[in-house]
Amino acid sequence: MPASDRRTSQPSAIGAETIALIVLLALALVLVGGVWSSMHLAHALTGSPQDPPANPFTLVLHLALGQLRWTGGATAAAAAQLALVAAATGQGLWLRRRKKAKRTRVDTAAAYMGAGQELQPLTEEGASATARRLGVRGAPGVPIGRTVDGRRMLYGSWEDMHIDIWGPRTGKTTSRGIPAILAAPAASSVLVTSNKRDATDATRDVRREITGNEPWVFDPQRVATEEPTWWWDPLTYVTDEVKADQMAALFAAGTRDASAQTDAYFDGEGRNLVAWLLLAAALDKRPITDVYTWSARPTDETAVGILSEHGYKLQADGLAGVVNAPDKQRAGVFGTARQMLACLTSTTIAPWISRTGPDDDRPHFDPHAFAEGGHTLYSLSKEGAGSAGPLVAALTVAVVEAAEELGARSPGGRLANPLLGVLDEIANVCRWTELPSQYSHFGSRGIVLMAILQSWSQGVEVWGEAGMNKLWSAANVKVYGGGVSEVSFLQELSQLIGDHDRRSVSANVSSDGRSTTRSLSDMTTMDVADLGAMPRGRAVVLASGVPPTLVQTVPWMAGEHAEAVKKSIAAHEPQGA
Template identity: 50%
Template sequence: MLAVAVAALLTALVVAVARALRRLGRGRTRVDRSARYLASVSDLDELRERTSLAKAARLGVPGRPGLPLGRDLRSGGMLYASWEDVVVGIAGPRVGKTTSLVVPAILAAPGALVTTSNKPDVVRATRDLRAGVGTAWVFDPQQVVDEEPTWWWDPLSSVTDDTSAAKLAGHFAAGSREADDRGDAFFDAAGKDLLTGLLLAAALDRRPITDVLGWLTDPDEREMVAILRRGGYPLIADDVESASRTSPRQRDGVYATARKMAACVRSSRINRWITPAGGDAAADPRPRLDPDAFVRSTDTLYSLSVEGEGTAAPLVTALTVAIVEAANVCRWKELPDLYSHLGSRGIPVLSIFQSYAQGVDVFGHEGMRKLFSAANEVVYLGGVKEAEWLRELSELIGDYDHETVSSSTTRGVRSASVQNDRRRILDTSELAELPRGRAVLLASGVRASMIATVPWMDGPEAAVIRASLAAADARAVSGPATATAPASGAAS
């Protein structure tokens, strides 16, 4: 009987080891040999589960180690970014960024979560699970997942003074500009100043944001000037008034620039999400998103938008308090300057780019360098073909001593010589062709490491996610949502 029990135990252990090896990367890959030259098992102690759990407990998040990054190839242990860390992911198309980074990060979130995307897969995979711990708010003005506006949000709710109005105007300015549009220094600044004044006037008079667009279509309108004077902003009132009294060419240019910045508000599909039904907030039966209440909850906000005509990107940026995905959806110009600060305030951020160049398009060369350097962890999943950046990444990963042994025979005497030369641990071609299931991890204060990515399909919530995907498919077949409130669980 004992022999049977021992045999059963050994069988179970063999199965467990086989499963672990399968999860660790579906077998060895051509780049795994690099692990011997990279971070050792002890080098990664700060990122391991035990250390991460202790740090999380000190931060008031017991039992949740952090954002999962992947498995150490040497030990097989999971590695985590802490709840004070900010992370950058560089992942080309179809390399598993959603399955291995975004969805696991969403599942790990202990509190309020904001995720931005231009595709429906994140919502489909995680909505039902997040609705079980709080309200799932889906902001979908461009019908990425065919969601109806069963709730609304007032972008002017954050405008309390001229500073906050300027910040909101900045989001509109950044979100409305194409990546290759260098603009005009004078008209961009003047248009943003005009938009700032009009946003402030609308907020002071408790107007819907659509009134701002109405004011911008008529340079002779003075209503907003009177509102600003009554509200105690005479200098801004003077600026708004002077914008309409300059030469016709300059006036038209300034107003046209401001209209372009606020163009997304013109869309009837979009403004159903940002104005009360019938123009009366008190009579609108739909729930209204309160950002102050949201950040204290366990709710989830999915902010969805696509680029091109009618994009809601300026509104998505204004609505966002943390990013999980997308540079082309959430053009938050201040992000590089705020990155390390956000982590220290307990707002972990995971920003994912399809390439380093995509980040440069949004933030500029200096901004992207600042963001990249401020990240506590950088995860590269492959799929990028930018030779210059890959060379920089190869340098950051480092070199190893390659030993060459040569032998010779002289007068019957055999001799050997050893030569050492420095070689890149991973060269640019290997980084460009990084196999799926592997990622390079650069963590602060630690040597670079090669890790195995862990897609949600190999995680403990796989069954729940598959059920969420099936439910999303069923909803798609039955038609757009017609409920009167966002999905919520008992905790909402």
């Protein structure tokens, strides 16, 4: 995260004597105006023979000289005006207190951050202009939040990539995930990953109404207690040795704890073995569960023969080398492969990724058909041992790469209807190791992804420091929603927000007279403490081409689909026993 030298200025302070003079002049004008209006109102209402002058200062002078008489009607008019002023003042103070109650301790920083025309690309007008240029109809973009003054909603365009870092229970799903899903046009497909059911319950019925298509819910670990009414064969993704290697990498990343000790030889060879077995099963049209069966039978050469028959001689030789290796070496490699494939042994997962029998006529999920648009997919998984995370990652990659291929064949090299991916809990349930290298490229294909993390270090666990920096830099819209206590990350974020100049004026009185001193001091706009304790309902936005901005988050409850979301939640909320 590179630092920034952004600097804004604070207006200089006004001297106390100047303020006192301004107040006295204002009171004098109010008094003169009140006398003038009271006299004219009394004359108009009572038909008094007195004819007050039009010039207010002449009128006051005539009253002082006795040339005009202050009447009871004028007193009544003055009293009525005072009552109106008092009522208006009370209303204003009430509104001010109410507005102040909604403000937070960090809102003062907004004055030194992005505002006005600086934010034009993120406004509804700016995002809509981009949508028209891209041919996207139905929505200006992905909602981000509202400026702190409450007047302008900000959006990421349909070619922007997002990365969000929000600590636990800071409202990331309520204020970012769900609003993004609801904002997607009917003609677009939406992909969602999560380890909870909240976004699925809240939006599935709304998306069905918007698109006219029944959403797909991939729930092999019963996070949302969904039944396997459809299935997806992961081996349809494995079309060659390259795709086999990529899927093997997903199995390796999804089953390896970040703190686990690795062995350079056995981990590398175990991953190669998984790739060869996946390729063999795909070539022979076998269910993916056969891959685990082969990994449990180290001397079985069936896969070697399949690879040879289909012309993959080098892969066959590599697999034969492992099968015929010394016992301890072979056991180590096959044992590592079995660990990577452990999720395939779950009886609850199997129906989601393979047919249950020859008469199984359930629909089969096709990533390429999904990428055409108008569909919704929720991929859910728990964390830890036995997690279906590798399969969630594989399904996510299959969908995104199918959309990428379709975009490359489409006019302008991008999808006519963008694909939106809300990748919540991506570091836990969708460990896509190659994501940082491809992130910026996806935006040019009409694939808008939002990677949501709970902390910077969570991303480092998956992609390493260099990979996390690459992912952060590749995102056009970066949103920090608070709740993080990592000082190094917050320090760099503070530097990106920048400093501002504070000008102050002080007066000194001595025997030589009065002197004024002006000074300039450097102030951090939002320091580490501000960012670490940022209240819920506020977020910092760093977007390409605009200054850092403090926004007010907008939860789905404040959106146009609020009632529909409540009904969807009620329809799918688990019923207690």
